[in-house]
Amino acid sequence: MFSFCSDPSTIDGLSWLACYLTNGKHMAFWGSFGVVMVLLAITAPAALMFGFGGAMAARSRVLPIRWLGKGYSAMVRGIPDIAFFLFVPFALDQGFEWLRHKVKCPDWDEPIRQGNDFVVCAAAKMPLSSSPQWVHETYGFFLAVLAFAVVFGAFAANVLFGAMRAVPHGQMETGVAYGMTDRQVFWRILVPQMWIYALPGLSNLWMILIKATPLLFLLGVEDIVYWARELGGAKTSIFAYPHPDWRLYYFLGLLVFYLSLTKVSETVLARLTRKLSHGQATMAGEQQRKAAA
């Protein structure tokens, strides 16, 4: 990074630290903070979509669809979420490979489960064993995002289902009185109004989502926890930058990162609540109206 970093053994003090914190592995470490942010940015809308679908299904008039929706939102209730994080990527991976196996190798006659092994033909492997390293990493990350979206979608389905029921019934009846169809009432009256009722639950979920991101480590993604353990471990003098066991300081750094993320989110969500309360038939909305008048 810096010109004076060419021979780390000759420098010490602050310049040593500057070189140490900008070497190749640390760049990967800083990059992994980006991975966490990308995960949050992709998962939050995806989970919201899953949740919206789940809540809509739970309100459906068709019985099997309603069961599906209710079952989906109930699944997170009794079971630890980490069990899902271990199960979902594993199961999805095998599901994809099984589907591709059925399509690509129709004349394969051996069983897929041979004792303790899961065997599919080479063309059905996900990703193909010939593909480069980054494809494997991206695929692993993609599975992790999907697992997060499925689990948090179930939480969001709970929240959104409650919010849809909390919108005052008179609002919908007014819509019907103006000649709107059921679909129009849902999209034009219910959906725009439900967000303020869903917001407390959704902001809670966002906080939980932030705090669930270190679980990426369990899914084999090279995230901040992975790098903190890797870089913090004691390095002998064979390494360019020898140091004793510094894992404690690395994890302290992660702790500060998460605490500040929480603090920033709290501030932003408080602002959002104020904005969404505007013009609503709730206590907060009423207070805003009176303050303005």
Place this chain on the structure above:
Amino acid sequence: MSCLETIQAYGLRSLGIGERLLPRSDFTLCEQVTLIGSGLIWNIYFGALALFFGFFLATGVALAKNAEHPLIRKPAEWFIFLFRGSPLFIQFFLAYESFVLLPKSGIELNLGFVEITAATSWLTRAWAGALIVLFLNTAAYTGEIFYGALRTVPKGDLEAADAYGLAGWSRFRRIVWPTMLRLAWPAYTNEAIFLFHATTLVYFSGFPAWRQKGDALYYASYFADKTFNPFVPYPIVAGYFILLTLLIIMLFGLINRRLNRHLPQAARSRFRFRPQVIR
């Protein structure tokens, strides 16, 4: 091996009693159910003890956060923010790394007349180290719940206590504390459920499973790794935890009934499942 023999060999495997070697091939359903069930002992151990000790600290934290004096209030606020604002996973790692850094031989304490050596190596074991983290963590979450309940104790109850000449400790013991518990109980039930769920993190977060004595999820992932078949062990874990959750809801429901026994039926606070307190 018949199923009964399997239960004898592996029923208490997570405590180190019975067969040393875990099954390595030809896994039967009975082996998976037994071993995962034996791991559940640790989940119950962590959850129950953390919940019990955390309850008392949480009461103290809630009272401290409600105090007027900033020297008492601020530490409580920071404690709650620290443990609620960061992932439990990171807390586990941090605790483990700092326990490892303590000197192996123990710390010499000089009390003037006698010297004692405080052993520290047990702190790096999951049964103690992870329990301490879970205890502090649940104390922070429960402290916030209790604090919220403390703020909503009805004014009339306090005025009635004044009218009867209750003050200080007796007012707290007889009026404020029972009312606080009654108001907090539905939320506290949720906290208990998710604390038990959080105990599955212990063996994935730095604390090593010494001699393969692990919890339910540890054994489930062992089987999933060996058989490449996640569709058997994880649903077994799920089944066990659903049973555990139902048990918690039942026990807490009984306590809730007792806390509410003086109220008319309609005014009683009911438990509603709110998935808001996972960490």
